[in-house]
Amino acid sequence: MALLQLSEPGESTAPHQHRLAVGIDLGTTNSLVATVRHSIPECLPDEAGRRLLPSVVRYLKGGLTVVGVDALAAESTDPRNTIASVKRLMGRGPADTDPGMRARYDLTDAAGMVRINTVAGPRSPVEISSEILKVLRARAEETLGGDLVGAVITVPAYFDDAQRQATKDAARLAGLNVLRLLNEPTAAAIAYGLDEAAEGIYAVFDLGGGTFDFSVLRLSRGVFEVMATSGDSALGGDDFDEVLAQWLHKQAAGADLDCGANRALLSEARRVKEALTTEASVIARVPQLGGGVRTVDVTVETFQSLTRTLVERCLQPVKKALRDAALKVADIQAVVLVGGATRMPHVRAAVKAYFGREPFIDIDPDKVVAIGAAVQANVLAGNRRADEDWLLLDVIPLSLGLETMGGLVEKIVPRNATIPVAKAQEFTTFKDGQTAMSIHVVQGERELVSDCRSLARFELRDIPPMVAGAARIRVTFQIDADGLLSVSAREQGTGVESTVTVKPSYGLSDDEVANMLKAGFEHATDDMKARALREQKVDAERLIEATRQALAEDADLLSLAEAQRIDAAIAALATAREGTEHLVIKASIEALSAATADFAARRMDKAIRTALTGSRVDSL
């Protein structure tokens, strides 16, 4: 049972057509998955309500893999097999491997990309990243109740082709269809709705766990143009942890630490850093070699002076980007902060001081990229009108549709749809061996073709003979900016195609349009009954046709009495079909279906026997 979502006005999707798509922020420290539900983008939590998934993967003996909080908890006890910040190694060859990562893990140089040796064997950064993506994919599919059609995954603007390709490979390995890789700053701008905001020049300051990106975007007519990007792909919140950890180690006068104690020290430094966002001083507990803990008092002033050079390092790329784009600070209309590290008060203060304005901080800087990616994924998956970026030129006054069996109208383009617009729907054949289809284009709000206005008729010929229902005929309604409608029908298997063009509003006065609308409302109940009746008549006809066909082929499977019973049911249905009570027809349809149930089963047995005769079991 699918549960329904609230849509934007006029954007309800057809049944089974709501396409599940997510945005994923595959971060150095944390990763998130977000989606658009009820038209509102949000990050999806796990069962425990946690939205951030630590980008940490732990390999255990026996092939088991742990991802996230549980892996993070094992960082200090099992450091060699617990891989954090793997994003730093994505697409990196032996020559440009991050020295910090080289010190922390047992790396093997391999062609193209390094490998990390774990108890489970050597693992590439792509494989490790895919473990993170798999967890996010499972969380999304469980939450949304279905398979994902795709994901938008964000990457730093600085990622080169190899790093982007590695990210795509990781997604494919996790079973995700990548709709698009999106630059993180663009995602942040989209999350703030800047794509719908005033035209101008915006800056995105993204200090994440492992990378710093600064981008200058120019928005004109709803489209972002990247004017300049700069940054430092080895500068992030992790570096603040590192500096603080080194200082703590010195303060506690510790001897050289082993791998595990070193990791514990780093986690402690991170905790202290985060606590100092809201507190003036924090007591750090520094682990000692051979057990034991020493406490060190850390004040905001101490932390800020220790990391001042890191903050200054952030401003260098900012200056460079502005210089590259030939812009002055005053040209920047707004600054968006992204990444958990921008929570540090002295980072915010530095940004504010440099740009002379308060940066945007309304959306949680940890979530803003994932949210922007989700908004983009929703558009790319086709859940919003593709014409949203177009100017609203006009709307069509009356629904456009075509005639289906029984003289019923199938509406393809609803009234008030903005033009230009294109909508397509698939139809199939009604009878076995049908080689042509007549397409009747109508306009109006009523359910029966006879109550609507006929616009055009054309035929699609040369459909290859197939059993009823096997042909796939895609009918596309396209209305251009001038209101010109062209309808095309294409048989998907062979590609045979036929097209007609009409101007639907031609010759209709405003009064006539209004009358057609009014008639649609006044006759709503009649139309409902008429539609129900026609539908049952069509079903009845289809069933009689199919039963007669079956009798012609396999009458020998029936005893005389059985054949008579089926004939009687056909006759009863044929009579009921002429009546006006849809429930009576329905009952007769059910009676005929029941009468032929055994016959159908026998025909199936016969078909299987025929198919299997002469075949060996192992060849099936």
Add this chain to the structure above:
Amino acid sequence: MSVTLSEAAASHVSKFIAKRGKGVGVRLGVKTTGCSGMAYKLEYADEESADDLVFESHGLKVLVDPKSLPYIDGTELDFVREGLNEGFKFNNPNVKNECGCGESFNV
């Protein structure tokens, strides 16, 4: 003649409208899709149009276009949670059979 919201549905609709920043209520309707039956429409409503039938439920406006009403008259919109998944559900007394997924139906 009425179409209503359950308490759960109303509180979620209010929450979503607050987050979205605009909207006067919800619009319920059906789309007829040929021989496969009807499909539900569930949308935010930003404004009433002159033809709309307007119902009040838990302080929210429920708008229905006159063509859809016969199909969903008496419906209560509910909000349910199934594991991590959650969403709206039409409790529609007119339904004779559903497609199993709850997205389309017959009267």
